[in-house]
Amino acid sequence: MLAFEPITVLQRHWLQEIGVDRSLLMRLPMQEPLSAAPVTGQEPEKGALSKSVAPASTESAKQARDEALAMLLPQRTRSALRPVNEVMQSARPRVNMHVLANDLSGLDEQIKECDLCPLHEGRALTVFGRGQEQSPDWLVVGEAPSASDDRSGLPFDGQAGELLQAMLKAVLPHASFYFTHLVKCRPLGNRPPQADELEACRRYLDKQIECLVPKRILAVGQLAAEVFAQQERALDTQRGKTLAYCTADGRTLPLVLSHHPAALLLRPQHKAQAWRDLLQMRTLQEASMH
Structure with a gap:
């Protein structure tokens, strides 16, 4: 039987966030919590208690996530682990965020440096x-x-992505596709972007x-439909119609x-509509080819 090192409460939360089975988490040993102040019979130093129970910083949370992930990997691979931030920032110069690149690779590099909203944290x-x-x-x-996308860096990864790929290949076997999302960082807890x-x-x-x-353009999911159709509840009212989208550079598509394929996994009755x-x-x- 595998023996796991004790984990902290913060590490347990990170493991739950990335989808580790709850029954496994309950079997993992926990580290003893640190006491807020030593029991000496004396009053604690002013401010000591508040410092000891202050919420963890973003950096300590990310470090806990990396350590928690390492505990579930085979022992032989742990020495090769590098913190996520170190991997993302190594050998990459700071880019100008005010002027966007005119090519995809340059734009990708800018997005990796982006901190314009809280999602980057x-x-x-x-x-x-x-x-x-x-x-x-x-x-x-x-x-x-999704959580799978966040780990791989690829959109529509995991089971939902496999379903989408299979459906597209079945109906449009010779078509070419490019996949992306409205936002490029995952909202924790799989909540919709604000x-x-x-x-x-x-x-x-x-x-x-x-x-x-x-x-x-194919927009999948309620929020993507609303953004591109510029109408609330567009998926319910406009699905089945061919709409026109005007791009920022003036083209009409x-x-x-x-x-969304993830919704189809939860509600298979919508597969006929999809x-x-x-x-x-x-x-x-086919009409455009004639």
Whole structure:
């Protein structure tokens, strides 16, 4: 039986956040909590108690996450671990955040340095995008990175991404795709991005679209549908229609709305609607070839 080193409460929270099974967490040994002040019969020094119970800093939280992850890896790999921040920041000069790059690789580097909204504090990796980078047939946009995306740095990773890839390949086997999200850092707890976070990341998405020059856009999920259709509850009211999206650089692109693949895993009854959306995409693409 494997023996694990004792973990702190903070490390337990990080392990739960990245999806470690709760039953396993309950079996992990816990470190003894530090007392707020030594029992000496004397009054503690003024301010000592408040310092001892002050909330952990962002840096200590990230260090706890790295240590907690290391405890679940085989012993032989622990010596090769490097803190996430060190990996992300090594050998990368500070970039100018006021003038956006005019190519995808430069834009990706700028996003890795971005601290315009609070999402950067909890990310492991930024999630820029992947796929065909020169005029893809479809730009697929979700709302935010998942826990799997955050660990790999790739959008639509994990089970939901596998479902999306399988559906697209079944209906559009010869089409090219590029995948990304409205925001490039994962909101902890899988909550939807807030308005200020969407606003901070919007210029990156606009520049990304400008560099990619996609032919059409597929927005998946309620929030992505609302942003691109510029209408509340757009997924409910506009799904099944071919809409028009005007890009920041003045081009007009066909826009299709559909369910997010993660939502399809939770609500399989929506797969029939999603399948009709894919057939709508195929009709659009075939029409453009004639």
